[in-house]
Amino acid sequence: MRPTLLTLLLLVCSALFANGAAAENIASGLRVVVIDAGHGGKFPGATYAGLREKDLTLSVALKLGKLVESGLPGVKVVYTRKTDTELGATLLADLQKRADIANGAGGDLFVSIHVNAARSSAARGVETLVMGETPKEQRYNEDALYANNREDLIDMSDEKTAAIVRAYIQNLQFTYGEYSMAMARCIQRQYVKSGRHDRGIKPQLLRVLYATDMPGVLTEIGFMSNPQEAAYMKSEKGRDEIARSLFEAVKSYAAYV
Template structure:
């Protein structure tokens, strides 16, 4: 079944020439995609879940666009705690003929383990005359999920085969969880889809991501940059798109910030202003 589906997708892909994103293009429809939802909680912090934060932020972006960019129609992939599949999200975007796809997510880091001394215990080893008393140190392992890592990044769909590893990993020696679903680039059909998307939309997606990151930087947030990844969440929409990671839910300060109304509005404003800047640039034909 899956093979048939892939074959049809490939057939459709080869017949369909994806039109490149044109200069002078009017941006009139924007898809806002709140990551995860329903049974899919996304990343978990000390007291909050990614799926709730992405929805709260996405609704605020929608409010800002509706209030201030009157010629832009907002299309949500979800407006409540439900889980549309990635395929369904792509279908919503494609059927609407949207011009941009913005997927909002929250970053996290893996658990790490610390061995802590809790005391000592006396044990006896050996037999008969060789029996000796030993004092052993007792440890317990504590699981941590907090990080000092902070900031925002924008991910675009592109081949990562020849790409450098994420800069944050180099900076901090700590890995970010590869939480978004990645495509298998070794599959030739997937490679074709990525190549087609890249040709049509990579440069405009990078421009959009750069515009959003610029706004976060203006707010004083740490800018982790725009990165290419083979993201499944962006691979089925035929329009420029970006996945914004708004901060680290495993960083206590950022978790508090992203749970606050003020923090959510600031994040929404950065993304809204980035969309607006991109729209103005695209419509001026530059």
Template sequence: MRMRLLLLLAFAAAVVSINAVAGGNIVHGVSVVVIDAGHGGKFPGAHYGGVYEKDLTLKVALKLGKLIEEGMPGVKVVYTRTTDKALGADLASDLQARADIANHAGGDLFISIHANAAPKAASVRGVETLIMGETPKEQRYNENALYESNREDLIDMSDERTAAIVRAYIQNLQFTYGEYSMAIARCIQTSYAKAGRNSRGVKRQLLRVLYATDMPGALTEIGFMTNAQELAYMKSDKGQNEIASSIYRAVKEYSAYVLKTRRAEEGASEKETTPPAGTSQSAGTSQSAGTQQPTPKPAADSAKASGKGAANSTQPSVAGKVSGENASAAKESAAKGAVAKESAAQQPLRYAVQVLASARSIPLNSAQFRSYRGKVRQYTSQGRFPYKYCVGEFESRTAAQRKAAEVRKIFPEAFVVCCRGTQIVNK
């Protein structure tokens, strides 16, 4: 009897252990989420009805972080602040410090939480989410009293050189993570709307903190402090919990979207890298899939690995058949691709500064690289722009960030990426 009881206890412990391991191994599209509670310390933000913006944002940020930690096991939450404190001597350095925390943490997603104000229109209400960008309408917002309390959060575009650099960066967002920033912003606004909030939509804005972060990100305005009803809601524990829950649901939805996108691209890559045995692939199809079509493509190393097989398939042969020589070449190419992938996985993780992404291979001495002509290195990755061109390679992200500051004088859109060998990887 005693032995049976011991066996039952051992079995129960094993089940609990397995469940715990399984729970910890849940796959997410994001690994590190950085939550930024806007303002803090001597930078209080908006102040209405005896309430400071910095206090509201911190309470919501902490509640959001707890929800993510409990509901998304395996995802690391990083806070820019967990207490009422400033992160810099002046507002510019405070905003840069927040971006530095996010960048050093290797964040996959950056969410900055703020509260809005409309001093001349107390009836204005609702929630909106901002991403980095600019349109004529958003240009006018720089002059609008709606953003008076947060004016210093905006990039000053009155200087022509600054404006040129920032606009070059914005233009390059389509090649990096602009679409992901839009995705998280839309998820947040949709989640707000489902919770019954008045959605003011997604807007592009020239925000310093988003400009300085090297990851998809958005700044969400959780309500108007100048609206008495919304201020009361944001002050309440119930309101803060509902706001945090809305953002949390958006993060989960965004994470699932990223994971689905990644798996779809990996699946497409595997199909094109290892064609089914006994079938042929024309040179035209191979080249189109590898470099020319604007649809998701396999990593460039796979395209190169299959290049030999594609070249052989152009030799005269009977339609619908593959010669023994071509079949061998295809197998050899697939084997080389597998070896290359395994070799890359064994390389140490390093950091480089990306200056350009392309759907086609670019000569390293191309004039497109300006003063870094002949000094860049080609890397590969998944996605529509599998060819990445980077400057330098460093053991630490901090060293790469220092290099990035130098490179941005020539390429304002440059940012830090992780790599193993010649592969760009998601850390």
């Protein structure tokens, strides 16, 4: 099911309405962190040479949750999934459910974990995405998104949808934008500390971030199409290190808010 204009409008209205109260809450500390292991069940995400994105994201998500639970006792951890399962019958329903869980839990921070894959095995490094629009994405229409398996992005070819989404982004940047950016910077800084290749922070029109009413990031923990990074993520030690980086980032973010 594709979201209708009405659903988008409702989302924006509820977000606009909620933001006044939410903005006050952000500065009063981190109480609930929502950890989202990307994909799951019948939606495996990227697969490459026997590696499945859904397995790597789940492993890192669980490790991160454990670190937060033991290292930041005042912070409650909510997972969107703790097992290998999809959260909806369609990809869109699955993404919406993640946001619903986060919103329902009253999350103060949303951290979505994903793994990159590219055609070239040379592509490498870590990047963190925040909600926003790049000039390139303005050209995408829904058919192109579906053809390219990018149902996780929002169709901006329809003028009305684009206007609503842009109004939302402006509003979001006013309330959550700087916090999402702060978290993204904390994450990238930790990755660099542990010797990872920095691809930076990028804006993208991600449905899952669009639908979550809190500061949020989507972090790509490496390329499974790159042999070195695939081996690193396949190893327990590598995944421990990634989870540790994300934990240190949550810790810095908690101190920041």
